[in-house]
């Protein structure tokens with residue numbers, strides 16, 4: 001949520017800040033703004049505009065009309081106050097001495113605002129952020145670090161902040177708590193950003209600020225302090241993503257590009273963890289085989305699509321490793337007095353590694369003595385750093401808000417972990433495990449085969465893109481996949497959609513099926529083909545149009561053609577473990593092409609943000 005950038009160096013800041021914000025637009029696109037220190041006149045120039053970044057670019061002639069070599073920028077996903085010009089960031093203090101950009105939510109903003117009003121401060125916006133800038137201004141007596149620290153000590157909630165001072169053209173300050181912020185190290189110039197893509201054009205050397213750490217950024221260098229003001233020696237990470245991986249590369253949308261990248265992303269995630277003899281090498285440091293053998297249960301915690309991966313993984317783990325698994329939504333888990341302890345393995349799944357609910361769930365789990373394994377895409381992110389052990393998905397940067405390749409790599413990695421666990425706990429023989437690993441390794445090629453021809457999905461989308469309701473149904477793993485297919489569709493096409501366990505449909509939802517309603521029936525679990533066919537007949541009898549997704553030919557009823565699915569999507573033959581990785585692809589493509597035909601803004605769907613760093 002919200003994207004922050006900051007720059008100090010020898011170049012004009014505003015155009016660079018806008019370029020950085022362009023790469024962070026997936027984090028929020030309600031409004032955008034810049035604040036640049038005008039060294040010549042001793043002030044701060046603030047420009048902001050409601051709506052997409054393009055409005056701000058137009059207003060500032062792509063930044064060229066704003067002089068200055070030090071500035072901060074922001075792209076907003078509104079929390080407090082509607083997305084208008086006044087509520088947009090950066091916010092300037094009453095005196096004009098301080099400007100800042102903020103990501104997160106300040107929970108005690110009302111009481112701080114009250115205090116500041118009593119001190120004579122006035123407010124122009126509805127935001128929690130304006131309180132922070134006025135508070136820093138209130139404490140500012142020529143020592144920026146002291147003023148920021150004093151103000152930050154009073155803030156409750158989450159924040160990543162970039163702060164400039166009118167009378168300090170030589171530095172800016174960044175600090176964070178529970179919201180991500182990284183520092184980019186250049187030559188004679190330095191940066192801050194919420195995420196790596198904003199920095200890739202300038203540097204690959206980054207420092208990920210830890211909890212409550214503060215960076216004082218100058219042209220020459222960066223000094224990092226902990227919460228108590230102690231100077232730190234932060235680790236400098238080398239980012240291996242290439243700049244092109246965060247570009248569209250000829251595709252119309254990031255989402256389509258990322259769908260097409262899935263074969264390689266899955267291969268990258270699986271292959272390096274498999275030895276030549278098909279045994280698995282996960283490289284876990286603290287979660288030793290003895291620890292994995294001693295577990296009583298597993299609790300998978302995540303949000304959104306990552307939660308759906310957890311639901312698929314539950315079936316696989318219980319079947320192959322015979323460990324009981326519960327799957328919890330991170331936002332619920334924290335407040336649910338979860339029954340976990342030292343014998344529980346909590347698996348946290350998160351693409352960004354920064355989703356606030358998931359991060360807080362992780363902390364809750366650790367406090368209760370559980371060990372935490374995280375499955376994360378972003379190296380060095382908060383969740384990765386705070387877990388007992390981390391397994392990275394090597395999906396590369398994912399820019400489209402609707403996740404695709406991150407989902408696939410999470411799934412593949414969970415399957416590999418399942419096989420490892422099954423082997424370690426003696427539930428799979430050496431031979432069985434190797435056979436499964438061999439099949440899993442083929443997933444990348446099967447995905448590539450599946451993606452060679454998307455014309456059938458384009459055709460189906462053209463038939464049904466104007467439907468009002470689309471239902472998804474399946475049983476067991478197919479139900480978990482139905483949830484993801486339905487989410488993908490509603491996220492980007494705004495069509496009302498629900499996913500149901502097929503047997504449950506008749507307990508209420510079937511009343512919504514009427515002539516013309518589209519139902520996507522997932523039938524990849526061959527053992528349940530007949531049950532699924534009955535459910536398909538139930539909805540067909542009520543006038544629904546059915547698209548069935550299968551791995552093996554469905555036994556159709558020649559005597560009652562009207563009871564059979566209207567369209568069948570057949571997936572390449574594959575092992576049971578790989579089936580979910582393949583089945584999700586037609587669902588992603590269906591959602592994509594439907595949204596395309598509806599003219600939706602696919603990479604930046606309304607009201608959504610990629611990285612959700614508020615509760």
Ligand code: G6P
Nearest residue numbers: 303304305306350351352355403
């Ligand atoms: C947002 C994204 C989803 C994602 C979810 C969890 O809602 O739009 O695609 O699944 O957050 O994010 P995480 O980074 O924790 O996987």
